[in-house]
Amino acid sequence: MYRLTVVMLPMYDPRDASRRVLAVKILLIALVTVTVAISLVRIRRRPERVSKELLPGARVDSRVLAVFERACRDCHSDQTHYPWYSYVAPISWLVEHDVAAGREHLNLSRWNEYSILRRQRCLSEIANQVEDGEMPLPLYTVIHPSARLLPADVDLVFKWTQSERVRLTRETVAGSAQRDRDGIPRRAD
Numbered sequence: 739m740y741r742l743t744v745v746m747l748p749m750y751d752p753r754d755a756s757r758r759v760l761a762v763k764i765l766l767i768a769l770v771t772v773t774v775a776i777s778l779v780r781i782r783r784r785p786e787r788v789s790k791e792l793l794p795g796a797r798v799d800s801r802v803l804a805v806f807e808r809a810c811r812d813c814h815s816d817q818t819h820y821p822w823y824s825y826v827a828p829i830s831w832l833v834e835h836d837v838a839a840g841r842e843h844l845n846l847s848r849w850n851e852y853s854i855l856r857r858q859r860c861l862s863e864i865a866n867q868v869e870d871g872e873m874p875l876p877l878y879t880v881i882h883p884s885a886r887l888l889p890a891d892v893d894l895v896f897k898w899t900q901s902e903r904v905r906l907t908r909e910t911v912a913g914s915a916q917r918d919r920d921g922i923p924r925r926a927d
């Protein structure tokens with residue numbers, strides 16, 4: 739498309755068209771093309787693993803899961819979906835940073851690898867972040883309006899974090915009672 743524009747432009751009446759504007763346009767198009775080309779060559783990302791479920795090991799219903807998939811998955815899982823513009827500098831730098839920092843704080847693809855304690859902490863953090871409207875990041879929702887959370891979504895996620903915390907606590911209590919019955923000494927953790 740761009741190439742077509744470049745070819746067509748000189749066909750306008752040259753006396754009316756400002757040559758300077760034309761030169762600037764061509765320069766800008768060339769710059770954008772080069773930037774895109776460089777970005778495409780430089781960035782190599784792990785292929786998406788879209789089939790894997792989020793929150794393995796958690797008891798979570800499909801409505802809550804759908805909210806996480808819609809609003810959190812891109813930065814907080816291994817199933818990031820990278821649109822074409824995420825490969826273009828400088829957007830690519832921002833995306834790289836957000837995804838790396840997001841996964842470090844909370845990776846929903848590795849939920850089952852977290853200790854019970856870490857899961858419980860994450861659950862309260864998730865509750866805080868969505869209640870305060872801090873997550874998903876505002877800039878992200880500008881580009882992905884469908885990721886915006888409605889009050890009903892916040893409510894859904896909040897209630898789930900509470901019930902999952904209770905469930906995990908019960909699981910730990912039940913687990914240690916069972917270990918007591920089996921005569922396994924308690925671990926001080």
Ligand code: HEC
Pocket residue numbers: 806809810811812813814835836837839840843844860863864867868873874875878
């Ligand atoms: C555009 C990327 C992006 C999206 C989308 C996103 N996050 Fe985050 N999230 C981040 C980044 C980056 C951080 C690290 C923040 C920091 O460095 O201060 C973070 C941090 C967090 C933390 C840890 C906060 C802390 O202080 O430890 C939680 C919990 C969290 N996000 C939950 C969510 C939830 C829940 C959603 C979806 C409703 C979500 N995030 C959507 C990028 C994102």
